[in-house]
Amino acid sequence: MRKNWLYLILATIIVIVPYQADAQKNNKEKYRNSANDPNKGRSYQSKLNLADQLFLQGSYFNAIDYYQQLKQADERNPYISYQLAECYRATRDYVPAAHYYTEVKNMAKRVYPYSAYYAALMLKQQCEYQMAIASFTEFLTDNKKNASKIAPNPIEAIERNPDRTVDPKTMKEFKKRAKREIEGCEKAISSVKDPQPVTLVNAGPNINSSYTELSPYPLGDSALLFGTINRNDVIETSTRKGSRANTQYKEKFMYSHKQAGYVDSFQWPMPFYDGQFNDKEFHTANGCWGPGGNKFYFSKCRESEAAADSNKMQCDIYYSIFEETGWGAPRFLEGLGDQGHNTMPYVAKVGKKEVLFFASDRKLQSRGGYDLWYSIIDPRDARMGRPQNCGKVINTTGDELSPYYDSRTTKLYFASSGQVSFGGFDVYSAEGGPSRYKNLKNLGYPINTCADELYYILDPMGKPDGYVVSNRIGSFALKNPTCCNDIWRVQFEPRLVVMGKVVSKKTGELMRETAVKMVDQKGDLRTYNSEDGKFLFNMSRTHSYVITGDKEGYTSTRASVSTMEIKRSDPDDTVVVTIFLDSVRNSFSVSNIFYDYDKATLRPESVASLDSVVQFLTDNPSISVEIYSYTDAKGKAEYNLALSQRRAQSVLDYLEKSGIARERMAARGFGSKNAVAANSVNGKDNPEGRQVNRRTEFRIITDLPTRRVLYNSALPGTMDQQERNLDVEPESSDDAPVKGSKKAQADDDDE
Numbered sequence: 001m002r003k004n005w006l007y008l009i010l011a012t013i014i015v016i017v018p019y020q021a022d023a024q025k026n027n028k029e030k031y032r033n034s035a036n037d038p039n040k041g042r043s044y045q046s047k048l049n050l051a052d053q054l055f056l057q058g059s060y061f062n063a064i065d066y067y068q069q070l071k072q073a074d075e076r077n078p079y080i081s082y083q084l085a086e087c088y089r090a091t092r093d094y095v096p097a098a099h100y101y102t103e104v105k106n107m108a109k110r111v112y113p114y115s116a117y118y119a120a121l122m123l124k125q126q127c128e129y130q131m132a133i134a135s136f137t138e139f140l141t142d143n144k145k146n147a148s149k150i151a152p153n154p155i156e157a158i159e160r161n162p163d164r165t166v167d168p169k170t171m172k173e174f175k176k177r178a179k180r181e182i183e184g185c186e187k188a189i190s191s192v193k194d195p196q197p198v199t200l201v202n203a204g205p206n207i208n209s210s211y212t213e214l215s216p217y218p219l220g221d222s223a224l225l226f227g228t229i230n231r232n233d234v235i236e237t238s239t240r241k242g243s244r245a246n247t248q249y250k251e252k253f254m255y256s257h258k259q260a261g262y263v264d265s266f267q268w269p270m271p272f273y274d275g276q277f278n279d280k281e282f283h284t285a286n287g288c289w290g291p292g293g294n295k296f297y298f299s300k301c302r303e304s305e306a307a308a309d310s311n312k313m314q315c316d317i318y319y320s321i322f323e324e325t326g327w328g329a330p331r332f333l334e335g336l337g338d339q340g341h342n343t344m345p346y347v348a349k350v351g352k353k354e355v356l357f358f359a360s361d362r363k364l365q366s367r368g369g370y371d372l373w374y375s376i377i378d379p380r381d382a383r384m385g386r387p388q389n390c391g392k393v394i395n396t397t398g399d400e401l402s403p404y405y406d407s408r409t410t411k412l413y414f415a416s417s418g419q420v421s422f423g424g425f426d427v428y429s430a431e432g433g434p435s436r437y438k439n440l441k442n443l444g445y446p447i448n449t450c451a452d453e454l455y456y457i458l459d460p461m462g463k464p465d466g467y468v469v470s471n472r473i474g475s476f477a478l479k480n481p482t483c484c485n486d487i488w489r490v491q492f493e494p495r496l497v498v499m500g501k502v503v504s505k506k507t508g509e510l511m512r513e514t515a516v517k518m519v520d521q522k523g524d525l526r527t528y529n530s531e532d533g534k535f536l537f538n539m540s541r542t543h544s545y546v547i548t549g550d551k552e553g554y555t556s557t558r559a560s561v562s563t564m565e566i567k568r569s570d571p572d573d574t575v576v577v578t579i580f581l582d583s584v585r586n587s588f589s590v591s592n593i594f595y596d597y598d599k600a601t602l603r604p605e606s607v608a609s610l611d612s613v614v615q616f617l618t619d620n621p622s623i624s625v626e627i628y629s630y631t632d633a634k635g636k637a638e639y640n641l642a643l644s645q646r647r648a649q650s651v652l653d654y655l656e657k658s659g660i661a662r663e664r665m666a667a668r669g670f671g672s673k674n675a676v677a678a679n680s681v682n683g684k685d686n687p688e689g690r691q692v693n694r695r696t697e698f699r700i701i702t703d704l705p706t707r708r709v710l711y712n713s714a715l716p717g718t719m720d721q722q723e724r725n726l727d728v729e730p731e732s733s734d735d736a737p738v739k740g741s742k743k744a745q746a747d748d749d750d751e
Helices: 005-010 028-032 044-057 060-073 079-089 094-109 113-122 129-142 167-195 242-248 606-619 637-657 686-694 719-725 742-750
Strands: 014-017 196-200 213-219 224-227 234-240 251-257 281-290 294-302 315-323 340-348 353-360 371-376 400-406 413-418 426-432 437-442 453-458 466-470 486-492 496-504 514-520 525-532 534-539 544-550 556-562 573-582 623-629 664-670 695-702 709-714
Touching: 005 426, 005 486, 044 060, 044 079, 060 079, 079 094, 094 113, 113 129, 113 167, 129 167, 213 281, 213 453, 213 466, 234 695, 251 281, 294 340, 294 606, 353 400, 353 453, 400 453, 400 719, 413 453, 426 453, 437 544, 437 606, 496 514, 496 544, 534 544, 544 606, 556 573, 606 623, 606 637, 606 686, 637 664, 637 695
Parallel strands: 014 234, 315 340, 496 573, 623 664
Antiparallel strands: 196 486, 213 224, 224 251, 281 294, 294 315, 340 353, 353 371, 400 413, 413 426, 426 437, 453 466, 466 486, 496 534, 514 525, 514 544, 544 556, 623 695, 695 709
């Protein structure tokens, strides 16, 4: 079911009051209370008919109330669940929509073959990208072969299902869409990990209401023109044609000045009286001035007169000319033909030509849905040239809306639901115009999210910040968190980049096939798989980053970069760093870890030493560690063995708490074996020697099958010094230091 574009953009929450005798006896408050609902006593079939009627009228919120009552009486009816899912999808309430589509999929997948697809789509629009990929994949797996027509189900409720028969051509198109949606999920995951240098801020309650706001148009740098219903309460209308109640929820132009001295904060909105563009019989929005400033273009939309079709709109473009006495009366824009609905005008200079861009669902030469079109304005008499399609780079089989052309950069910005997107509608840019375009680009996260983004526009002067319309979480809403669009301020940050190379510490040559990792102070990790040894990351302000290289068999140095002091007004900046990899000879040392007598808790002075182990293991994720713990000789051997195991475990627990994966560590206790100092001297207790023996040592191990010991904390020297002194390949044993060293030989002699 394709939503009418205006309904999708407006998402107007309307309580439609059925015009009947018993309804007239109830006041508005009773309609909000299901206990006083005059339709409560209806039969199941009568209530089902009413719910379906409300659904067809586009009164989805009302329909949900009745379908929920029906579901309580018939929980296992897949038709009711499917209709609930459709209603929640139409109102952009993604969580319950995904729930009910999944419920239908589990109950009646063959009868509702597209339920898995829509469940995945609703998961995608919640930013549950991995779950969405799984559901899209399930849909593709279930429909490997093009389905033939499905036999009618005898259950009466099921026979209402529009998906009861499956057209192979339609199924093929949905499978194509599913693959595109999977690609969109994967790109969204990647973009969220590497966001654009942009901050988005809700324009605030003086601009946004609980209903939808749309078509922001900056008036210089001091004010904003936009379309709004400007209501925060539930709107009740009637199904009767010409009802006075129906005029109160029309979109209209308003404007708001910026608060002096506050960044992107707006004053109380004011009615926009210029030219008397607002009309109580029409939705009016999408305003823009022509390049000369003496023409104002805008959209006027009106509900269709067709019965039971209140969700359809008839939209046209109007314009007004500024004359000596002021703005003239709005005129219907002729020359575009009478095909379909023409809306969302934007007029700009493209080279030396004045061009009107607009969205239209006309069929001739269309690629499907709403396409973007353009018409060149004749400079002699201001007549419109024959509309031309903006071409296949821009338009898809989905909907393309809200064109904005930046003459400074010769880029067309627009919203599309048919390109590879992060959610529903995403904003894209393309270079060129008006007929040919190249370098199509998704504007990336956080401008685009898993929600719908439309109406992207930049400030007309200065360093261009901008605006975008979105129903993302954080918008003001009346019914559900994502029902309605708000205007968001787009604040461009300085582009901060860290770029560099990974080189061999020995030769200085680039290290190919290296995973470069950048982690910030919150622990958020980004990975750059460098094939040639070079890398690049985008950074954000107010962050501290650590960058390391990860390559099997090598240890890495680290580079630290801070953007804590960067201001939003600062220029773009690039930091260049070099990461050195050494073939397991990177210097590393650690003091032994000590304990008090008969205790497994770490002494305070040991924590600093352990932190150096944490840093080394964090920077080198392919390296593992073995933790050997010892006691002094006082006490029974069995007790000392258990105590040493607890001591080793306390070190492992500290490292794990500090972020080192448990599977990279092994804790071993050896009791009083391998003393490094005398526990007694001349038959007398030696406290200093016993303190030294209460220790923990480390073996830094590669993850190669040989588990080669790279470093033994029991031996003197750093890692590279130890490697130079070893005459034979070191090996790890349960209770002996590394063979080939003087310490190892001495212990062998003692045994």
